[in-house]
Amino acid sequence: MHDTSVHAAAHHGPPTTFLRKHVFSQDHKVIGKQYYALALVAAYVGMFLSWLMRIHLAWTNAAIPGLQLLSQSGAPGGVMTPELYLQLLTMHGTIMVFFVLTTAPFAAFGNYFLPIQVGAEDMPFPRFNMMSFWVTFTAFLFLMASFFVGDGPSLGGWTQYAPLNAVGSVGGPGQGSGVVLWAISIALFCVGQLLGSLNFITTTLDLRVKGMSLMRLPLTAWAWFITSCMGLTAFAVLMPACILVILDHVAGTSFFVPSGTVMNDQILPHSGGSTLLWQHLFWFFGHPEVYIAIVPGLGIVSHILLANMRRQMLSQRVLIYSMGALAILSYIVYGHHMFVSGMNPFSSLVFSFPTLVITIPSTIVVLIWTFSLYGSRLRINSASLFALGFISMFVSGGVSGFFLAQPSLDIMLHATYFVVGHFHLVMGVAAMFGIFAGTYFWFPKMAGRMMNETLGKIHFWLSFVGAYCVFMPFHYLGMAGNVRRYATFVDDFLQPLIPVHRFITIAALITGFAQLIFLFNLIYSHFRGPIASQNPWEATSLEWSTPTPVPWNNFDKHPVVYHDPYQYGVKSSVGDYVMQASPEQVETEHDEK
């Protein structure tokens, strides 16, 4: 392993030109930062789109100043049309799921810290790594281009259900060029993530430094490894599915459109396709994707809690096994997205069972966290607060999963705001909190400066309370029968719910502004924050035994690992912890082999 990592780094010397250093860099740290920047831009774009949607939902006929600049036909006089609403919804979902929740916790932090945490100089295939980012970036450009090409982005939502995704412009504005751009973007994104996953897996297994056995890997490294195993197999299914959609548009095939489909008073020429086929292919990717978004968060939160509660996890091994179980189960539960799609009801039963089973490893993870936290003197800082917030969101969002997992209840709740509330809490906000926690925790290493703690805590409390104010009422709306993806609520029974929508919109605007505090903190601290020491959190894993800023090849000399990753609460010459790379012998509670 030692030799391989030297060999890997030998592929590229320290870059000298600006282009090689900061743009087309093959350094995993630069690529990690590039991914982070991409996710940051995407997150604010996605958030802005959600604001527009929320304002429209609460004040249906209100003109939003400047909206006609975004789409001339979609907002005559600044009032959003239903089509534009759906286009914004599609873009919000696609941007957030792919370009934020996948890129930030997995590709950004993973790229930066996985090689350092295993003690490698870089990933084994730096050129692939560089391609991974630039392909993903191109994918983002393709997606954003749909705002400016033809009649705008697609209407189909991030799931792009068939047959709407394959019928072309007869399906509405954006169903022609918008869908094709969407499919090209996502197919490219899949290629980018496949290249990334390839690098992640080989880094974890091949480039570990001397002494770094699998059980000595930090939980973050485990989480990224498990995620990349999912990424490797899930994105490889979505990619051909996207290509089939493109073929339906450009080659005249009819994979996803059944015979005799009538749309907008036209009989379509397609014949023989299946709408369910798309759902099978999409959700076989889609459910693992949910865990691709959340598992890195599980790792990051564990990593941060451990450093702040200054004691060992109840059982690190069980935590790793639970993450692995989540990954495996995530492939056999995908049918729960299709309970009411016309799939055989017996299949619903079959898919319902593993869906309920998957709550077991999730619960185990939460129990390990809570029991480890119980009685510990947790250091309260922005990072640990967001880690606690993650647990809160994960539990709150997870509980509604029990209801949705049952086909009989799902018949009523499906496609209502109940589902929207569920997934926003459990994978959206929770994963976001994981990203925030990771940012506050690792910023000193990535930028060499500390972030402002006061602003961080204000950011946390506004986000925490705000997220609950936004997403908890969604459950209530859903049970009251409020269907999702409706641009306006003109039905009588929905009228009394509009005040709730107004409350949510105001909460969303405030929570959104709180994110600007974070952005300010991030940019300000990057230039003006106090200089960070090598190990400001007194943490143990390898990223903290390398100098700040991290040198080009990560380590001045190859570290040797002597300890489990989280030796907190011990007596050593430096305090109550011992670094993984320190040869010092200490009395430990237990040393898992």
Added chain:
Amino acid sequence: MSQADLTMEGHPAAAPMSGPIFSIPSKKFAMWLFIIADTMTFSACLFAYGFLRNGAPNWPRPFHSITNVAIMTFILLTSSLTMLIGVRASRAGDKPKAFLWIMVTAVLGIVFALLHIREWMGLIGEGMTMFKNPWGTGLFGSAFFSITGLHLTHVVSGVIALLAVGLRYRTGRYNADDIEVVGLYWHFVDLVWMFVVPLVYLLNLNH
């Protein structure tokens, strides 16, 4: 860390583990991972094909003989054998022999591709396209051209890889490990064909 070094005498705190668990070169490992991902891609395509075929009431069975596909299969299987000889020779350090057999493999790949294109042209001549054919649902053409097209793309990329790696192996830029990696890919392409033949050809044979 350095202060810890000073305090220690004798053995370190915990014995560093010996030897990696996966002592497999990264390139070879990455190829295996690529094969896993590609298996998922082909599985998705074959699943889609089966799903559509089951749902279609008028699925055509246009193939009358297995002669052509049998010859193609024979050629591809033979190419796996020649690849094996090439890999063995490269491992034994016999450069000229290894190069020769890699080139033979590439030529067999080209012959396979040409036969495949000839077959395509024949079907197109009979009126089959991506979206219609004279025998039944147009999905047959969609599925057939997509799946065999995907495989043909793999064969063509494999031929290019064989030529590139083979030539660079001869000049000394690549070594026997690289030959083995490209060999892994070639065997995979061969293996996929073994799934395509029964599912796409034999199931659609007109008795």
